[in-house]
Amino acid sequence: MAAPLELSCWGGGWGLPSVHSESLVVMAYAKFSGAPLKVNVIDNTWRGSRGDVPILTTEDNIVSQPAKILNFLRKQKYNADYELSARQGADTLAYIALLEEKLLPAVLHTFWVENDNYFTVTKPWFASRIPFPLSLILPGRMSKGALNRILLTRGEPPLYHLQEVEAQIYRDAKECLNLLSHRLGTSQFFFGDMPSTLDAYVFGFLAPLYKVRFPKVQLQEHLKQLSNLCRFCDDILNSYFRHSLGGISPAGQETVDANLQKLTQLVNKESNLIEKMDDNLRQSPQLPPRKLPTLKLTPAEEESNSLQRLSP
Amino acid sequence: MCNLPIKVVCRANAEYMSPSGKVPFIHVGNQVVSELGPIVQFVKAKGHSLSDGLDEVQKAEMKAYMELVNNMLLTAELYLQWCDEATVGEITHARYGSPYPWPLNHILAYQKQWEVRRKMKAIGWGKKTLDQVLEDVDQCCQALSQRLGTQPYFFNKQPTELDALVFGHLYTILTTQLTSDELSEKVKNYSNLLAFCRRIEQHYFEDRGKGSSSIRLS
Numbered sequence: 065m066a067a068p069l070e071l072s073c074w075g076g077g078w079g080l081p082s083v084h085s086e087s088l089v090v091m092a093y094a095k096f097s098g099a100p101l102k103v104n105v106i107d108n109t110w111r112g113s114r115g116d117v118p119i120l121t122t123e124d125n126i127v128s129q130p131a132k133i134l135n136f137l138r139k140q141k142y143n144a145d146y147e148l149s150a151r152q153g154a155d156t157l158a159y160i161a162l163l164e165e166k167l168l169p170a171v172l173h174t175f176w177v178e179n180d181n182y183f184t185v186t187k188p189w190f191a192s193r194i195p196f197p198l199s200l201i202l203p204g205r206m207s208k209g210a211l212n213r214i215l216l217t218r219g220e221p222p223l224y225h226l227q228e229v230e231a232q233i234y235r236d237a238k239e240c241l242n243l244l245s246h247r248l249g250t251s252q253f254f255f256g257d258m259p260s261t262l263d264a265y266v267f268g269f270l271a272p273l274y275k276v277r278f279p280k281v282q283l284q285e286h287l288k289q290l291s292n293l294c295r296f297c298d299d300i301l302n303s304y305f306r307h308s309l310g311g312i313s314p315a316g317q318e319t320v321d322a323n324l325q326k327l328t329q330l331v332n333k334e335s336n337l338i339e340k341m342d343d344n345l346r347q348s349p350q351l352p353p354r355k356l357p358t359l360k361l362t363p364a365e366e367e368s369n370s371l372q373r374l375s376p
Numbered sequence: 377m378c379n380l381p382i383k384v385v386c387r388a389n390a391e392y393m394s395p396s397g398k399v400p401f402i403h404v405g406n407q408v409v410s411e412l413g414p415i416v417q418f419v420k421a422k423g424h425s426l427s428d429g430l431d432e433v434q435k436a437e438m439k440a441y442m443e444l445v446n447n448m449l450l451t452a453e454l455y456l457q458w459c460d461e462a463t464v465g466e467i468t469h470a471r472y473g474s475p476y477p478w479p480l481n482h483i484l485a486y487q488k489q490w491e492v493r494r495k496m497k498a499i500g501w502g503k504k505t506l507d508q509v510l511e512d513v514d515q516c517c518q519a520l521s522q523r524l525g526t527q528p529y530f531f532n533k534q535p536t537e538l539d540a541l542v543f544g545h546l547y548t549i550l551t552t553q554l555t556s557d558e559l560s561e562k563v564k565n566y567s568n569l570l571a572f573c574r575r576i577e578q579h580y581f582e583d584r585g586k587g588s589s590s591i592r593l594s
Contacts, residue, residue, distance in 0.1 A: 129500075150522045151522050151523060151525070153519070153522070154518070154519035154520070154522040154523045155437065155440070155523070157444055157515065157516070157519045158437070158440035158441045158443065158444040158519065158523075159440045161440065161443040161444035161446075161447040161448065162439060162440040162443040162444070164443075164447060165443045165446060165447055166443065209498075212498050213498045213499060216494060216495045216498040216499075217495065217498065217499060239439075243435070243436035243439055243440070244436070246432040246433055246435075246436050247433055247436045247437075249433075
């Protein structure tokens with residue numbers, strides 16, 4: 065399988081390789097099954113708005129949507145579910161449906177519909193990764209799409225009201241998290257010691273909820289109380305994504321670089337200040353003047369020259 | 377399955393009478409409760425429950441499978457009824473609009489169709505072809521069949537809400553006349569699911585001598 069597999073998806077932040085749930089699912093599955101994926105952080109945004117992200121590109125195919133991508137990888141012999149029994153496979157399907165029906169509406173609401181969260185975190189993050197002028201339009205469209213989905217699947221026709229469903233969807237999501245926690249128990253992954261498709265899906269949905277810093281955090285608080293689910297996310301991040309955060313994956317590299325840059329700038333500023341202070345002190349009359357190289361000036365002129373140079 | 381006495385009544389404006397806009401709903405004394413989830417809760421509060429004997433992990437599994445059925449089977453049924461042109465034209469419009477006089481039957485049918493299509497688009501089923509939908513149904517039935525195995529009910533000896541839900545959907549799929557039999561064929565491929573439906577029908581519906589379920593599973 066020498067064909068290079070390229071995955072286009074949204075980038076990462078807050079310690080995650082990607083902030084987008086579906087992209088994370090595919091990345092996690094690829095790590096679990098050993099598929100060599102080259103991750104391409106996109107800002108090609110029309111595709112993103114139509115919900116086609118993540119997209120897998122090979123030489124002959126373009127595959128979108130996580131379920132289809134996972135099927136494709138399985139056909140290419142990258143199968144993380146090899147050791148599962150038929151019944152565990154059936155359980156996988158059922159739990160994925162549970163995630164999509166109960167947890168996804170609340171996750172969508174937390175990211176895209178809740179005003180505080182959307183305007184302070186989600187919108188700036190996505191807008192900064194989308195080129196102008198699409199950055200003005202696209203986050204709004206994604207937000208409306210999320211709201212639509214919540215209302216149409218949970219709301220009551222013919223008048224759809226958000227307030228009526230908000231309480232219900234958060235209740236459902238908390239119940240779903242509790243159920244997942246019961247199911248995981250104390251084992252490392254959902255089906256024993258090897259991670260599988262279900263682990264990829266759960267990780268993809270939970271990790272952004274767990275790691276992204278939001279102002280309104282009721283669901284996040286609930287998740288943090290379920291320590292085995294938090295441990296599950298951290299384990300996967302540490303074992304499968306740690307080295308790529310420092311090395312290969314450009315998304316992780318970006319955040320590290322950005323942080324480094326800020327730090328370096330601060331340090332540089334500080335050291336500049338310190339240098340200036342140092343020079344000032346040295347040039348002051350109390351201290352003997354420094355010997356400047358290649359000077360034909362007298363010491364007095366030297367001093368005044370250097371003082372003038374240093375003044376802002 | 378809980379041995380509760382019920383009277384089934386068919387009304388044309390059932391969707392409007394229901395508090396949440398969805399059928400079925402039950403009318404008990406002066407309370408009205410709609411949809412399977414809340415009805416189960418209501419019955420449980422009155423002291424009848426089918427899933428008390430399950431532990432936490434089994435309850436989680438049961439909820440997960442119920443969501444699978446809702447997610448796949450229910451959506452597929454809606455798709456087939458309202459988004460497949462052949463079925464819509466021949467059967468659904470006529471059936472949905474039949475209690476009303478002209479032109480109300482057309483208007484309401486179109487309105488419902490528009491609503492369902494919107495929902496399909498929002499969850500990403502708008503672009504699916506009929507074959508893909510049938511494949512999804514097949515996958516779902518395979519999962520259910522594997523979970524059921526050779527047991528009489530999903531959680532061994534006692535029926536639970538999951539059994540009721542699965543029976544409801546499968547029975548409808550198997551006994552509703554559509555333009556093509558592909559959907560019911562998919563279900564018939566799994567013999568243990570067929571046996572399951574027959575067993576529940578015989579046990580709970582024929583014993584009472586009700587004439588309402590006159591369509592027999594072939």
